[in-house]
Amino acid sequence: MKKTEIQINISDFPKELHPYLAGVRIYDSSSNPKMKVYYLSNGYYLKCGEPGTLQREVLMADWFYKQGLGVEIILYISKGQDYMLTRAAEGEDCLSFLDHPEKLCAILAGAMKMLHSRPLPNLPLSVSYESCQAALASGKGDYDGSILMPRFMIASKEEAWAIMQENKHRLKCDTLIHGDFCLPNVMVKNGKFTCFIDFAMAGLGDKHVDLYWALWSLQHNLGTEKYTDYFLDLYGRENFEYEMIKVIAAFEAFG
Numbered sequence: 001m002k003k004t005e006i007q008i009n010i011s012d013f014p015k016e017l018h019p020y021l022a023g024v025r026i027y028d029s030s031s032n033p034k035m036k037v038y039y040l041s042n043g044y045y046l047k048c049g050e051p052g053t054l055q056r057e058v059l060m061a062d063w064f065y066k067q068g069l070g071v072e073i074i075l076y077i078s079k080g081q082d083y084m085l086t087r088a089a090e091g092e093d094c095l096s097f098l099d100h101p102e103k104l105c106a107i108l109a110g111a112m113k114m115l116h117s118r119p120l121p122n123l124p125l126s127v128s129y130e131s132c133q134a135a136l137a138s139g140k141g142d143y144d145g146s147i148l149m150p151r152f153m154i155a156s157k158e159e160a161w162a163i164m165q166e167n168k169h170r171l172k173c174d175t176l177i178h179g180d181f182c183l184p185n186v187m188v189k190n191g192k193f194t195c196f197i198d199f200a201m202a203g204l205g206d207k208h209v210d211l212y213w214a215l216w217s218l219q220h221n222l223g224t225e226k227y228t229d230y231f232l233d234l235y236g237r238e239n240f241e242y243e244m245i246k247v248i249a250a251f252e253a254f255g
Contacts, residue, residue: 003027091189109234126205
């Protein structure tokens, strides 16, 4: 995860955060223009967003932590902005395994199978599932064809919309998903999965969302689709419908 050292004015932050911000080196680790993420050299991450934008993520992150699948939330403050302070996860994210793609696939597939096999908890719907339903209901959405993998051969906005309409009855909400199952969000220590991070998209939804984003992230970071089938074999072909990954790609393009 990229970290750029910066200087901050500590008085710009709520006083409850001052003990954690004082006398430490601070790095900007943001990847979303709508959120600011800071890494603190004393072993914490601070995420900041518009008022109310982190409330749902705090709920999901706390649940994952209590299940041994996430990091501890230290503070959640909503004063002018939302602030979420968490401990940094131990180990490294899966980007550290790019030189060992088969091991990387095994780690990702194992973590995903474990997550998807859990009994359904009393948690909110995933943001991806809500976005899919909203796009269908409104008849429109912000289309982003750049997230489409060449393998699924969706050539246009019109084709993606047609795929959505033809397959909307197949969309399920029967699995606990991460919702943004990409390499930087899966943590590893000593070659073994430790936990997930970044739960903004997590909740109940369709398992094929996680499958699509894992495949997209592998292809994006490795620069090849060579390991797509290998990953799917490790996850277990009997556990999903291959055609539904293309359907999810169409939905996500309108997400």
